[in-house]
Amino acid sequence: MDEETRKYLEEKARTLRRHIIRMLAEAGSGHPGGSLSAADIVTALYFRVLRLDPRNPAWPERDRFVLSKGHAAPALYAALAERGFFPVEDLWGLRKLSSHLQGHPDMRKTPGVEASTGSLGQGLAMANGMALAGKLDRKDYRVYALIGDGEMEEGEIWEAAMAASHYRLDNLTVFLDYNGLQIDGPTSQVMSTEPVEEKWRSFRWNVIPIDGHDFGQILTAIEQAREHLGQPTMIVARTIKGKGVSFMENAVGWHGNAPTREQAQKALAELGGEPVSE
Amino acid sequence: MGKNVATRDAYGEALLEVGAAYPEVVVLDADLSKSTKTAKFAERYPERFFNMGIAEQNLMGTAAGLAAAGKIPFASTFAIFATGRAFEQIRNSIAYPHLNVKIAATHAGLTVGEDGGSHQATEDIAIMRAIPNLTVLVPADGVETKKAVWAAVRHQGPVYLRLGRPAVPVIFGEDYDFALGRAAVLREGDKVALLATGIMVSEALKAADLLAGEGIEASVINVSTIKPLDVETVVTFARRCGAVVTAEEHNILGGLGGAVAEALAENCPVPMVRVGVRDVFGRSGTPEELLQAYGLTADSIAGAARAVVRRKG
Numbered sequence: 001m002d003e004e005t006r007k008y009l010e011e012k013a014r015t016l017r018r019h020i021i022r023m024l025a026e027a028g029s030g031h032p033g034g035s036l037s038a039a040d041i042v043t044a045l046y047f048r049v050l051r052l053d054p055r056n057p058a059w060p061e062r063d064r065f066v067l068s069k070g071h072a073a074p075a076l077y078a079a080l081a082e083r084g085f086f087p088v089e090d091l092w093g094l095r096k097l098s099s100h101l102q103g104h105p106d107m108r109k110t111p112g113v114e115a116s117t118g119s120l121g122q123g124l125a126m127a128n129g130m131a132l133a134g135k136l137d138r139k140d141y142r143v144y145a146l147i148g149d150g151e152m153e154e155g156e157i158w159e160a161a162m163a164a165s166h167y168r169l170d171n172l173t174v175f176l177d178y179n180g181l182q183i184d185g186p187t188s189q190v191m192s193t194e195p196v197e198e199k200w201r202s203f204r205w206n207v208i209p210i211d212g213h214d215f216g217q218i219l220t221a222i223e224q225a226r227e228h229l230g231q232p233t234m235i236v237a238r239t240i241k242g243k244g245v246s247f248m249e250n251a252v253g254w255h256g257n258a259p260t261r262e263q264a265q266k267a268l269a270e271l272g273g274e275p276v277s278e
Numbered sequence: 279m280g281k282n283v284a285t286r287d288a289y290g291e292a293l294l295e296v297g298a299a300y301p302e303v304v305v306l307d308a309d310l311s312k313s314t315k316t317a318k319f320a321e322r323y324p325e326r327f328f329n330m331g332i333a334e335q336n337l338m339g340t341a342a343g344l345a346a347a348g349k350i351p352f353a354s355t356f357a358i359f360a361t362g363r364a365f366e367q368i369r370n371s372i373a374y375p376h377l378n379v380k381i382a383a384t385h386a387g388l389t390v391g392e393d394g395g396s397h398q399a400t401e402d403i404a405i406m407r408a409i410p411n412l413t414v415l416v417p418a419d420g421v422e423t424k425k426a427v428w429a430a431v432r433h434q435g436p437v438y439l440r441l442g443r444p445a446v447p448v449i450f451g452e453d454y455d456f457a458l459g460r461a462a463v464l465r466e467g468d469k470v471a472l473l474a475t476g477i478m479v480s481e482a483l484k485a486a487d488l489l490a491g492e493g494i495e496a497s498v499i500n501v502s503t504i505k506p507l508d509v510e511t512v513v514t515f516a517r518r519c520g521a522v523v524t525a526e527e528h529n530i531l532g533g534l535g536g537a538v539a540e541a542l543a544e545n546c547p548v549p550m551v552r553v554g555v556r557d558v559f560g561r562s563g564t565p566e567e568l569l570q571a572y573g574l575t576a577d578s579i580a581g582a583a584r585a586v587v588r589r590k591g
């Protein structure tokens with residue numbers, strides 16, 4: 001990846017993170033930790049990888065992205081707004097009665113959202129369905145999904161894991177947001193999921209471990225997935241929950257609490273760019 | 279108890295009480311212990327608490343096994359995931375073999391608020407009510423919640439306990455006489471019977487005040503045991519008042535309104551209006567905004583009462 005691309009993506013990711021912080025502060029509730037840990041993956045997908053047409057969100061040939069860990073909706077909304085699916089101003093209405101931006105993604109309310117998620121464990125099966133349809137229709141669109149490492153505890157994930165390899169869904173690429181935390185504590189304490197890579201491998205997935213905050217590694221892994229035939233790919237992306245805001249990083253308490261105005265200003269200062277006027 | 283208390287908070291406290299009284303009480307959660315308030319029990323009795331991770335089906339199945347081995351398990355998660363994701367485990371692993379599991383589901387109804395429609399269970403009462411053997415309890419406030427938890431422990435058999443997220447008015451004194459299976463008459467009047475459950479009980483009481491100002495004397499009945507329904511009390515008041523309004527933070531299909539309509543159609547048909555969510559999904563907003571937007575208020579109940587009184591023969 002050239003230096004220019006890296007700079008561009010880093011800047012975009014910073015913009016997304018700033019939006020996430022502002023949205024959550026405006027809303028007064030929501031999930032910063034998992035939105036921030038996913039921000040770089042979402043940025044790479046929406047600004048380098050996905051073939052989309054914001055003026056025609058239902059374009060049949062488009063690539064699909066399913067945010068299975070739906071509580072990270074702010075990251076998705078920020079990317080969709082920056083891609084022009086709706087005005088950036090809409091973001092400040094997150095979670096409000098008058099807004100189309102629901103607390104969790106709603107494909108019937110928000111343009112560009114591919115699946116209604118929020119109930120963990122369900123998104124991977126939906127992505128499988130989209131990938132299967134692509135195979136049936138001999139279309140060359142690709143399907144991407146993002147699941148959480150806590151979400152991996154859901155039985156439906158493993159049912160979908162089996163089905164995806166059984167049907168050789170090599171048009172499916174999934175990211176595991178491997179941040180090591182869930183709500184009640186570290187995943188290792190709540191319900192151990194190790195060995196993660198071996199599990200996916202034993203379900204006959206192509207497994208690629210990466211640093212989920214390194215754009216070079218993200219894009220290379222996506223390229224390898226595209227070239228890998230006969231199997232779905234799981235990109236096990238090591239991430240830091242709360243990434244980019246020092247006091248939110250690796251802190252269980254920032255899973256589902258919105259920052260106050262002061263905390264938001266502090267976070268925005270760390271993320272650089274113009275301060276936000278009230 | 280304070281002026282406003284979330285029923286989930288009262289549940290968390292009640293667990294400590296029953297946990298002290300009954301060594302066989304164990305508690306299970308699915309990565310939501312801080313929200314369901316089982317974390318308090320986990321702290322006090324770590325060896326009797328099991329976090330199953332984000333795996334609601336396994337949560338219910340494990341609770342069933344613990345009950346089969348003589349424990350009294352309380353299994354908690356949000357109402358949407360308990361009754362939705364784990365429906366068949368509740369049906370076949372818990373209710374079918376009549377196992378002594380207490381399913382305490384929090385964050386029921388629209389008052390989940392900003393998390394939005396994906397997280398607002400407005401069909402859980404209907405789903406749970408259709409399962410044989412299962413007792414369905416919907417307490418109206420913190421005081422009743424504590425009494426319901428005690429009653430659930432003493433009851434031999436599976437129980438579904440529906441709890442809410444936000445703080446709601448405490449309407450009962452500590453001397454409130456709760457009995458499983460009995461609807462509580464809170465106010466007596468002859469013109470219309472307001473049958474309410476959960477957070478709508480306090481709204482029904484307010485509605486009765488509004489109506490009294492217009493000369494419409496209303497009875498207010500708290501139907502906290504949805505199943506088995508206290509058919510005798512429901513029919514007695516339907517006969518006496520000749521008109522009925524039900525009120526619930528739930529779809530008007532299959533919940534309290536459905537249960538009362540079934541009982542009255544067979545025993546004492548009278549004009550009736552159901553106040554509740556009108557067969558639509560919820561959305562993001564504050565609890566107060568949502569209750570307003572979906573017509574779950576004292577005003578709506580009073581309006582329904584006026585309309586139903588006009589229909590009396």
Ligand SMILES: Cc1ncc(C[n+]2csc(CCOP(=O)(O)OP(=O)(O)O)c2C)c(N)n1
Binds near residue numbers: 152241309334
């Ligand atoms: C079926 C279901 N059960 C429980 C929840 C509540 N919940 C929301 S986020 C979360 C933790 C998710 O952890 P993880 O998948 O690791 O996400 P991340 O760390 O990326 O935020 C839980 C339990 C839910 N949304 N859906």
Ligand SMILES: [Mg+2]
Binds near residue numbers: 150178
């Ligand atoms: Mg995680």
